[in-house]
Amino acid sequence: MLQYWDDLITSESWSVLQKINQTYRFTLIGGWAVYVHTRALKSRDIDIIVDFKTLARLKDDFTVGKNERLKKYEIKETKFDIDIYVPHYSNPGLPAEVVMEETIEKDGFRMPKVEMLLIIKQAVFKKRQGSIKGEKDKLP
Numbered sequence: 001m002l003q004y005w006d007d008l009i010t011s012e013s014w015s016v017l018q019k020i021n022q023t024y025r026f027t028l029i030g031g032w033a034v035y036v037h038t039r040a041l042k043s044r045d046i047d048i049i050v051d052f053k054t055l056a057r058l059k060d061d062f063t064v065g066k067n068e069r070l071k072k073y074e075i076k077e078t079k080f081d082i083d084i085y086v087p088h089y090s091n092p093g094l095p096a097e098v099v100m101e102e103t104i105e106k107d108g109f110r111m112p113k114v115e116m117l118l119i120i121k122q123a124v125f126k127k128r129q130g131s132i133k134g135e136k137d138k139l140p
Contacts, residue, residue, distance in 0.1 A: 010042045013080045017046050020082075021109060024057060026050045027100050028111040029085070029092055029120055036107050037114060046082045049096045055086055093123030 017032055027050075028036065031043025050058065055073065058064055062075045064084065071090050075082035087097035094116065102116045112120065 009044055009079045012078070013044050013046060014042065016078060016080075016082075020046075020048075023061075024050065024054050026054060026110065027103055028109045029099065029117065030083070033109070033111040033117055034121065036109050036111060037117065044080045046080065047085070047092065048082070049085045049087075049090070049092070049100055051100075052086060055084065058084065093120030 014032070017028075020026075021028075026048040028046075028048055030045065030047030031041065032046060034040075035042050055064070058073075058075070062082075063077055065074050065076065066072075067074055071085075072092070073084040073086065075084070083092075085092045085096045087095075087100060090096040092099070099112050099116055099120065102113050103110050104113050111117065
């Protein structure tokens with residue numbers, strides 16, 4: 001039953017990601033970016049980098065909270081989180097503005113080049129080592 005619930009949330013997350021990709025311009029990072037590159041290891045949460053204009057549009061359409069401690073914004077209206085990183089404030093492993101400069105288009109998504117994504121994932125892994133999410137980060 002638990003696996004079914006996880007699969008359902010993951011499916012819903014993918015669906016929401018595809019919908020917001022039709023409406024907003026963002027750089028996809030995190031687990032879903034890895035999935036688009038590899039078609040392996042789906043994610044639950046959505047991690048994106050946006051400029052401030054897009055952040056304002058998201059605030060018009062969603063309840064967006066600011067997480068001062070982690071220097072990001074968050075949408076928590078769903079069964080999963082949407083983490084929003086912005087230039088000159090957020091550092092999801094590398095400064096957000098640096099990541100935004102090194103992107104490619106793949107399967108309709110704007111995302112970091114593989115090398116940039118690997119650096120981000122390594123930085124996140126280092127921070128989360130020893131945690132449940134850190135164990136997930138070790139998966140091939």
